[in-house]
Amino acid sequence: MSQPPYAADLGLQLCHDCGQVCRLSDRDCPRCDAVLHRRKPNSIARTWALLVAALIFYLPANLLPVMFTDLFGHGSENTILSGVIEFWKGGSWDIALLIFIASVIVPCMKFFVLALLLVTAQRRSRWAMRERARLYRFIETIGYWSMLDVLVVALVAALVQFRTLSTIEPRLGILFFGLVVVLTMLASMSFDPRLIWDAERQDAR
Amino acid sequence: MSTDLATRPDAPDDAPLIICEHCDSVYRRPSLARRQSAHCQRCGALLERGRHLSTDQLLALSIAAAVLFLFANAFPVLSISLQGLSNEATLWQTVEALAQGRITLIALVTGLSIIFAPGLQIILLIWVLVHARSGRIAPGFRTCMRALEHLRPWSMLEVCLLGILVAIIKLAGMLDVHPGLGLWAMAMLTVLIILIGGRDIRDLWNELGVPSR
Numbered sequence A: 001m002s003q004p005p006y007a008a009d010l011g012l013q014l015c016h017d018c019g020q021v022c023r024l025s026d027r028d029c030p031r032c033d034a035v036l037h038r039r040k041p042n043s044i045a046r047t048w049a050l051l052v053a054a055l056i057f058y059l060p061a062n063l064l065p066v067m068f069t070d071l072f073g074h075g076s077e078n079t080i081l082s083g084v085i086e087f088w089k090g091g092s093w094d095i096a097l098l099i100f101i102a103s104v105i106v107p108c109m110k111f112f113v114l115a116l117l118l119v120t121a122q123r124r125s126r127w128a129m130r131e132r133a134r135l136y137r138f139i140e141t142i143g144y145w146s147m148l149d150v151l152v153v154a155l156v157a158a159l160v161q162f163r164t165l166s167t168i169e170p171r172l173g174i175l176f177f178g179l180v181v182v183l184t185m186l187a188s189m190s191f192d193p194r195l196i197w198d199a200e201r202q203d204a205r
Numbered sequence B: 001m002s003t004d005l006a007t008r009p010d011a012p013d014d015a016p017l018i019i020c021e022h023c024d025s026v027y028r029r030p031s032l033a034r035r036q037s038a039h040c041q042r043c044g045a046l047l048e049r050g051r052h053l054s055t056d057q058l059l060a061l062s063i064a065a066a067v068l069f070l071f072a073n074a075f076p077v078l079s080i081s082l083q084g085l086s087n088e089a090t091l092w093q094t095v096e097a098l099a100q101g102r103i104t105l106i107a108l109v110t111g112l113s114i115i116f117a118p119g120l121q122i123i124l125l126i127w128v129l130v131h132a133r134s135g136r137i138a139p140g141f142r143t144c145m146r147a148l149e150h151l152r153p154w155s156m157l158e159v160c161l162l163g164i165l166v167a168i169i170k171l172a173g174m175l176d177v178h179p180g181l182g183l184w185a186m187a188m189l190t191v192l193i194i195l196i197g198g199r200d201i202r203d204l205w206n207e208l209g210v211p212s213r
């Protein structure tokens, strides 16, 4: 079974904004005016920078409280993990698991997969290219579900506002956590999955 | 039904070319029926999907989405009561709850993901589709279509819907929680955005024959 040709070998490139097939010599897409790039510019350096920034912010996101709860005069602060544990102890193990997946497993998986993709692309590795391509598409689809905890905190803080009786307020940790989600989304957007396949081509990059 | 392009050499030789955005492979555009999709032989990514909805259907759903969007934003999504006191929250108040001092930045991100991105998607879709219906290219078509591409990843209504569910369960232990009219509107809106916010709209470039400059 023969493999299809690569666009660059035919003197072509893709417009990411409208899907138009353009010539390699075009600087802008003739159809939608978007700037064209054979590969996303500085993909590897940019993705590393965003990934490292996200990793750094992930520490305060987990160590600082994300929420302050005052119930009938009993004030307490919750981090993401202590919130999960509270759900677990309260018997809602399903919600505990859901938040744990969205807030811990999904971001950690994104860190790991992006680092793996970056290292293998830098080494021009030909190992498991199809599987790596699939991994990339997977983290692209699941990434934004990490916003779950930010939205939950926003909702309960908007609702529980009974001055003297009870209040819930967001805390600094949720800012860092939200930034982690945004940074990992930007990181996976700036990674160019075509770099995986460039290992097969001689003159690439 | 999924089709591997390698097993379908029936695309005519003069069919336009398409390029896989995930690996740069070049193919002839296959002609696909509804529910058919073509995947890249090299990397397995989705290349093309047979169109699900016609322009008229997309426009009708976009207008329905606009109405639901207004309801989802005008009415509270949840209300709670505690010892005779009650309180409710709309989507906007949810965003506002995060707009406090140092963390205000995250309110902007939240506002983008549950209000501005979906709202703008709906407006742009209606604008482009109203013109496309009569075969015209809307003024600013290029900008609108590119904006739709860039908004898509930031529109997160489905995550918000799950968040509301979690909030209900979280609060149900200590007080009474009631879903509001806004919640039902939002649930329906989420389904519509999934239907209309996808990449089907890209077909307009070819259907309207947008000229190259």
Ligand SMILES: [Zn+2]
Pocket (backbone or CB within 6 Å): A015, A016, A017, A018, A019, A020, A029, A030, A031, A032, A033, A034
């Ligand atoms: Zn273009």
Ligand SMILES: [Zn+2]
Pocket (backbone or CB within 6 Å): B020, B021, B022, B023, B024, B025, B040, B041, B042, B043, B044, B045
């Ligand atoms: Zn491909």
